[in-house]
Amino acid sequence: MSIRLLLVDDHTIFRSGLKRLFQDEPDIAITGEAANAGDALGLLRRQAFDLVLLDISLAGRSGLELLASLRADGLGTPVLVLSMYPEQQYALPAIQAGAMGYLPKDAEPDELLRAIRRVAGGAQYLSAQAAALVRQVLQGDDQRLPHERLSVREHQIMQMLVKGMSLTDIGLEMMISVKTVSTHRGHILDKLGVGSNAELVLYAVRQGLVS
Incomplete structure (x- = not known):
């Protein structure tokens, strides 16, 4: 069967x-x-x-x-x-x-x-x-890097932010509201310990997440 x-x-x-x-x-x-x-x-x-x-x-x-x-x-x-x-x-x-x-x-x-x-x-x-x-x-030994602890949606939005996409464009792409995108952006910045999109891009470059 x-x-x-x-x-x-x-x-x-x-x-x-x-x-x-x-x-x-x-x-x-x-x-x-x-x-x-x-x-x-x-x-x-x-x-x-x-x-x-x-x-x-x-x-x-x-x-x-x-x-x-x-x-x-x-x-x-x-x-x-x-x-x-x-x-x-x-x-x-x-x-x-x-x-x-x-x-x-x-x-x-x-x-x-x-x-x-x-x-x-x-x-x-x-x-x-x-x-x-x-x-x-x-067992309590979590050695993952900060970006490896992002949720699926947060990871997707992080990639779009690094590409320079606006919150509006990200919302349209993912079929969610701009407010929801903004909330996810805040969580991403907090989890990665950065304060702006520019710092986010720098983090992504240093971690080899973008070329």
Whole structure:
């Protein structure tokens, strides 16, 4: 019996690439696709899946916010997060939000297939690096840098601020109010210990977050 997989990612080309990867796997079948959290939640309410393969960065509500909605709705479909964000930043928040596994998008195909089968079977999957990080943080030894402790939304907004985007443009891009963007900006500055957008850019350059 095939693993019925819901693929949630807002990049059409990436979804197409994964579909090609799974074509040669008789035990894995993509039976649903969604580009945003709302569509994904609707599919999960109407249709049975064995696994959700979820990106964190989505237009509108993030993948972590979708995980919270799944928990609130009592939907227990296992979730494997596949993200462009590094493990040291989002593996722990993803697991705390209810995901059963976390992989970066640059993982090898064989590892992705192994993770899908493991999580669909009810077990957790983390790389050795992610598992060590989660263990350290849970033991009170959090050595992550300040920007690695930002939430998904804060990280997205930080990147836009560093690019010089206005609060209005960021709000339009993320489909949230300017007031909400401003609130997130304040939290970002506080967490990174900087006092202005100029200092934020300098921090990002020093940390190698921008070229």
